Amino acid sequence: MRVSKADASKARHLQRDALELAGVDPKYFYEDQASGKREDWPGLTACLKALREGDTxxxxxxxxxxxxxxxxxxxxxxxxxxxxxLKVLAGDGVVEGAPSR
Structure with missing residues (x-):
């Protein structure tokens, strides 16, 4: 999850609810409170480091x-x-894994 200071409360709840509804265990949630323009997202860095082959x-x-x-x-x-x-839960359609041809 990533939220900016301006939308922190609302966006955090929307993201948390969507992830829980998708079956993600909250112990696997990673979060950053940062602008999309910032280069350091420690939560994303930790998340990417924790992922193993076969994970989504x-x-x-x-x-x-x-x-x-x-x-x-x-x-x-x-x-x-x-x-x-990769599973994208909302937005311009759901994307899972590699693109299909």
Whole structure:
């Protein structure tokens, strides 16, 4: 989960509710309170480090995972290379794992 100071309370609850509804155990929640423009997200760093092959990373929306499109693409590429799936719960459709052709 990532929230900014401006939307912290509302966005935190929306993200938490969506993750719990998707079956994510709260002990696996990682959180940052930071602008999308900041470079250091210690929660995301710890989360990515904890993921193992066969795991699936669930995020509320794609913009919670990357600072910008390049960062998002690089992160997804890293996850794929490590055998980690990705599940986006809301936004412009649900994306799971690798794109289908």
């Amino acid at each position: 990373l669930a995020v509320w929306k794609r913009d919670r995972l990357g600072r910008d499109l390049r960062h998002l693409i690089n992160t997804v590429h890293e996850l794929t290379a490590r055998g980690v799936g």
